[in-house]
Amino acid sequence: MLDTQITAKVPKLVTQYIARQPIFDAETGIYAYELLYRDSINNAFPVGTTDGQATGRLFFNALMLIGINKLTANQRAFINLSSDALLDDFPKLLQPDSAVIEIVERADNIDKVTNRVTALKKDGYTFALDDYDGDEKWDPLLHLVDYIKLEVEEPIIKTNMLLKKLKRRFPDVKIIVERIETHEQFMLLKSAGCDYFQGFFFARPEMLSYRNVEPSKFAVFDLLRCTSRPDLDFDEVHKRVAKDVGLTARILKLVNARSGNQNLVITSISQAVIYLGEDAIRQFVRVLALSELGVDKPSELTKLGLTRAHFMQLMLEPGGKEMSQRGYLVGLMSVLDAILNMELDVIAKEFCLGDDLSSALLNFNGMLGATLQLARAVEEDNWPLAAKLLETIRPASPIDIVYNAMLVARQYGDEVLASIIEDV
Numbered sequence: 528m529l530d531t532q533i534t535a536k537v538p539k540l541v542t543q544y545i546a547r548q549p550i551f552d553a554e555t556g557i558y559a560y561e562l563l564y565r566d567s568i569n570n571a572f573p574v575g576t577t578d579g580q581a582t583g584r585l586f587f588n589a590l591m592l593i594g595i596n597k598l599t600a601n602q603r604a605f606i607n608l609s610s611d612a613l614l615d616d617f618p619k620l621l622q623p624d625s626a627v628i629e630i631v632e633r634a635d636n637i638d639k640v641t642n643r644v645t646a647l648k649k650d651g652y653t654f655a656l657d658d659y660d661g662d663e664k665w666d667p668l669l670h671l672v673d674y675i676k677l678e679v680e681e682p683i684i685k686t687n688m689l690l691k692k693l694k695r696r697f698p699d700v701k702i703i704v705e706r707i708e709t710h711e712q713f714m715l716l717k718s719a720g721c722d723y724f725q726g727f728f729f730a731r732p733e734m735l736s737y738r739n740v741e742p743s744k745f746a747v748f749d750l751l752r753c754t755s756r757p758d759l760d761f762d763e764v765h766k767r768v769a770k771d772v773g774l775t776a777r778i779l780k781l782v783n784a785r786s787g788n789q790n791l792v793i794t795s796i797s798q799a800v801i802y803l804g805e806d807a808i809r810q811f812v813r814v815l816a817l818s819e820l821g822v823d824k825p826s827e828l829t830k831l832g833l834t835r836a837h838f839m840q841l842m843l844e845p846g847g848k849e850m851s852q853r854g855y856l857v858g859l860m861s862v863l864d865a866i867l868n869m870e871l872d873v874i875a876k877e878f879c880l881g882d883d884l885s886s887a888l889l890n891f892n893g894m895l896g897a898t899l900q901l902a903r904a905v906e907e908d909n910w911p912l913a914a915k916l917l918e919t920i921r922p923a924s925p926i927d928i929v930y931n932a933m934l935v936a937r938q939y940g941d942e943v944l945a946s947i948i949e950d951v
Contacts, residue, residue: 559603623651792881838936
C-alpha cells in the first residue's frame with residue numbers, strides 16, 4: 528500500500544515578551560496601560576533596537592496576533608510609535624478608538640508628522656506627545672494631541688511650572704507625569720493639577736510572555752516584493768499568505784481587529800485579503816519588513832498544515848472555487864492549536880471562523896469536516912475509514928483519487944518548504 532504517513536514534529540515555539548505599565552488617575556485607580564516592547568525576560572528596552580523595529584514588532588507580534596484588549600485587560604492602551612511608522616499610517620491597522628498613539632521624543636520630520644496627525648485625527652485617532660521638554664519644535668503638535676507626557680525633574684518645582692504653563696495654554700489637554708518615585712512627588716504634582724500619574728512609586732512595568740509562531744523570512748520578503756509593485760495583485764498576495772501559517776494567522780487577526788463589531792465571518796484567505804484592501808495590505812507588509820521577523824527554518828508542523836490544506840483544496844474542487852478555498856483555510860488552521868499552544872475552540876472564536884468552519888475544525892461536521900477527517904485518516908494510515916469518508920465526500924470515486932491527491936499535496940508541502948529553506 529502507498530505510504531502516505533505524515534509525521535508532525537511539534538516545533539520549539541518562540542517565546543515573546545511585552546511589558547505593560549499602568550497609568551493612574553488622581554485617586555490611584557488604573558486609567559490605562561502603556562505597552563512597551565521587550566525582547567527577553569529582562570524588563571528593559573533592548574539595547575540596539577530602533578524605534579522603528581520596536582514599533583513593528585510590537586504591532587505585528589502583540590497587537591495584531593494577541594489583541595490590545597487582552598494585553599490591557601480591556602483598559603485604555605498607550606502605544607509608542609516611531610516617526611516612520613506614523614508616516615506609514617500604522618495606526619490604520621487598528622480601530623481608531625482602540626489605543627492612544629504616543630509620538631516619541633525622538634521623532635523627527637515634525638512638519639510631516641504634524642500633517643499626518645492632523646489627517647488621522649479627522650479619522651478619530653487619539654494622540655499623546657511623549658516626554659515633552661518644552662522645546663519649540665513641538666509647538667505645531669501641541670494643539671493636536673489629547674495628552675502630553677512629562678518626566679519628573681529635580682527639583683520638582685520645574686515639572687510643576689511646566690505643567691501649570693501647559694494647563695494655561697491648553698486647558699483641555701490631559702497631562703501625564705512619568706517617573707514618579709515618591710509619595711511626595713505624587714502629592715505635589717496632584718496639587719499642581721496633574722491629571723494622570725505613572726512611575727515606580729505606583730508600579731513597575733509588568734512583564735507578559737506568550738508563545739508565537741513567526742513567518743519565515745522568505746515568506747515575508749516574497750510578500751514584500753509582491754506588494755511593492757504599483758498595481759497590487761490580490762491573487763498573488765493570497766497565494767503568498769496561504770503558504771505560511773504565521774502570515775495566515777496574523778491576516779485573520781488583522782481582519783478581526785479592523786472589522787470591529789461588524790460580526791464579519793471569514794471563510795477563506797482570499798476573502799480576508801480582499802476585505803482588508805490595498806492600503807491595509809501594504810501597511811501590514813511594511814510592519815513585517817520593519818520588524819525583521821522570521822525563523823531560520825520552517826517546522827515539519829508547518830509542512831503538515833500546508834499538506835492538509837492543499838489536500839482538502841484538491842478533494843473539494845468539484846464543489847467550486849469557494850468551497851476549495853474554504854477547505855484550504857480549514858486545513859491550514861488545523862495545525863494552529865499545536866503551533867500556538869491554544870485549544871482549537873479558542874482559535875475558532877479568536878479568528879472569527881464562523882459556525883461552518885468552526886464545526887469542521889472542532890467536530891468534523893459537514894463536507895469540510897469530513898474532508899479534514901479524511902486527511903487525518905490518510906495521515907494515520909487508516910484506509911478503511913478513508914474509504915468510508917470518500918463515499919460521503921465524492922461518491923462513486925475510486926480510492927485512487929485520495930492516493931493521488933495526497934501525493935500531490937505532499938509534493939506541494941515539500942516544494943513550499945524547500946523554497947523557503949533555500950531562500951532564507
